[in-house]
Amino acid sequence: MDENVINALTELVDFDQEELLLFMKRLKRRNVRKNEFILSTGDICKSMVIINRGGLRYFTITEKGEQSHWFAFEGEWLGDYESFLTRQPSASFIQALEDTEIYCLSYDDMQELYSLGARFERFGRLIAESLFISIGRSRYDLANLSAEERYLNLIKAYPKILKRIQIQHVATYLGIHPQSLSRIRRNIAGRKL
Incomplete structure (x- = not known):
């Protein structure tokens, strides 16, 4: 597994080697071609993804046209977190901006990791907090x-x-x-x- 992924995992939580191996075993590698969608409106977001190489765009389509909400690149997590948690269809799209290599963490694997201890739960909380802050900042910036x-x-x-x-x-x-x-x-x- 590439350093971008390992650094992103250990940047938030100081996992020991055993914990890091447990986490990495649950990440599923996937290559995505430029312009390919990993999520479309109406789909349930089945995985949060971490980008090893490349970039993704998170956006919606309204009557006014496309509205990009976020871009993510190497070492960053992305997904429709609301759809991922609620298991409800997404109103958003996630598309590769370039040929991209991602690692996917499924909802079930995330729940299993949480059951393994406080560091995994802390990691999940910190990712959720980061997403919450990013969305809030983006909304504030757009309005102000x-x-x-x-x-x-x-x-x-x-x-x-x-x-x-x-x-x-x-x-x-x-x-x-x-x-x-x-x-x-x-x-x-x-x-x-």
Whole structure:
């Protein structure tokens, strides 16, 4: 298993070698091609995934069009956590932004890990808290920050994002049209000169 996955697991909780092996045995490797969906609306999210290599986009489609809610890259977890926990159909999509290698943790395997001890439960709690904070921050930013401020925050978090994903996906994350994003980028570049 790649270092990205091991680092992501041990970054949150100091698992000992035996615990780490127990965790890794439950992760199922999967390769996903660029533009392939690992979750579609109406499906139940059966696994939370950790990205070893590549990137994923979490989005919905409304009457206004696509709205990207989150991007995840190496060492990050992603899934529709509400659907995963409630076992109810998702209203969202998760799509590979590039050829991606993921490791999947099923609901049953997660529950089994929780039964093995406090460190596994702590890991689950920390992941849930991280997702909760990320969603809250994203909602706050969308409601309170300008598109330019949201763009600057995004490229600060993911400096190479524009080299990895299409500009229209960044625009849907910011809640603007690609032309508006181009104008924002020109304005920022003009100020740096």
